[in-house]
Amino acid sequence: MIRPALPWVAQADYSDIRYETCDGIAKITINRPERRNAFRPETVMQLIDAFHLAHRDNAVGAIILTGEGPDAFCAGGDQKVRGDDGGYHDESGTPHLNVLDLQMQIRRLPKPVVAMVAGYAIGGGHVLHLVCDLSIAAENARFGQTGPRVGSFDAGLGAGLMARTIGMKRAKEIWFLCRQYDAAQALDWGLVNTVVPVEKLEEETVAWCQEMLRLSPMALRMLKAGFNADTDGLAGIQELAGNATGLFYMTEEGREGRDAWLERRPPDFGKYRKRP
Numbered sequence: 625m626i627r628p629a630l631p632w633v634a635q636a637d638y639s640d641i642r643y644e645t646c647d648g649i650a651k652i653t654i655n656r657p658e659r660r661n662a663f664r665p666e667t668v669m670q671l672i673d674a675f676h677l678a679h680r681d682n683a684v685g686a687i688i689l690t691g692e693g694p695d696a697f698c699a700g701g702d703q704k705v706r707g708d709d710g711g712y713h714d715e716s717g718t719p720h721l722n723v724l725d726l727q728m729q730i731r732r733l734p735k736p737v738v739a740m741v742a743g744y745a746i747g748g749g750h751v752l753h754l755v756c757d758l759s760i761a762a763e764n765a766r767f768g769q770t771g772p773r774v775g776s777f778d779a780g781l782g783a784g785l786m787a788r789t790i791g792m793k794r795a796k797e798i799w800f801l802c803r804q805y806d807a808a809q810a811l812d813w814g815l816v817n818t819v820v821p822v823e824k825l826e827e828e829t830v831a832w833c834q835e836m837l838r839l840s841p842m843a844l845r846m847l848k849a850g851f852n853a854d855t856d857g858l859a860g861i862q863e864l865a866g867n868a869t870g871l872f873y874m875t876e877e878g879r880e881g882r883d884a885w886l887e888r889r890p891p892d893f894g895k896y897r898k899r900p
């Protein structure tokens with residue numbers, strides 16, 4: 625049993641997930657335990673919506689992504705709704721491949737996202753924990769990719785970010801052999817940050833979030849953008865640069881340009897130091 629560590633308050637009504645908050649932390653739970661929390665298109669759409677809520681909520685400083693129950697974090701794309709026409713079918717029959725948008729949303733979100741992993745993190749579910757900033761695993765966690773076995777692959781972040789995280793040889797082993805790895809192995813390889821007994825999983829994850837909540841949100845935001853910038857290319861630099869622009873807007877020098885324009889006078893940037 626995973627013991628709740630906070631009196632979470634539900635903030636929205638979804639069919640496939642739960643979105644709850646408490647004391648500056650948002651918890652997003654994939655709630656399809658009967659399918660080992662595999663995601664269908666509706667699940668991904670709801671996750672994107674909930675992450676958007678957490679992004680916009682000024683009171684939220686850290687986000688937990690998890691799966692319902694002790695058996696699975698997420699078993700990847702729901703193979704029972706995978707069609708023959710290039711995607712996973714939503715209830716109207718439209719095929720989707722939209723977990724990639726969610727992966728990028730988690731990386732661009734300027735707040736730390738922590739994967740809280742009990743049980744299986746497999747396939748696209750394994751990539752989801754990988755794209756989170758930190759991963760806290762229960763002792764029963766099991767990790768792996770199955771793509772080449774089930775006729776799928778994630779050659780984007782699933783391959784490249786994994787190689788950057790644990791090294792090329794290990795990443796290729798995971799993808800080319802489709803084995804499963806236990807929590808101790810994942811910790812040894814640097815796939816997760818720590819491993820705790822399953823009943824302490826939420827307590828430990830919340831403690832890590834609370835520790836981050838005591839730190840400068842701007843510093844964490846800039847660091848996250850910096851960590852992701854090279855992997856995400858120009859889009860990553862855009863995220864980092866956008867944060868720098870936001871900081872510049874907060875300076876007197878930045879405001880001088882705006883004020884001069886509003887006051888219809890030439891800007892006086894001469895009074896600002898040309899710093900070494």
Ligand SMILES: CC(C)(COP(=O)(O)OP(=O)(O)OC[C@H]1O[C@@H](n2cnc3c(N)ncnc32)[C@H](O)[C@@H]1OP(=O)(O)O)[C@@H](O)C(=O)NCCC(=O)NCCSC(=O)CCC(=O)c1ccccc1C(=O)O
Binds near residue numbers: 700724744778
């Ligand atoms: C996870 C298992 C190892 C768990 O095994 P076990 O504990 O023995 O439980 P089971 O009895 O197998 O499962 C219980 C129950 O859950 C159902 N279930 C489990 N996983 C799935 C799933 N992925 N889809 C649908 N249903 C699932 C299972 O059928 C059982 O229900 P029953 O009613 O009894 O049938 C094991 O379950 C397992 O190996 N699962 C499959 C893991 C897997 O292969 N996942 C898919 C990998 S491919 C992927 O994730 C695609 C990623 C992706 O989406 C993507 C990739 C690249 C580009 C774009 C995209 C995109 O946007 O979609």
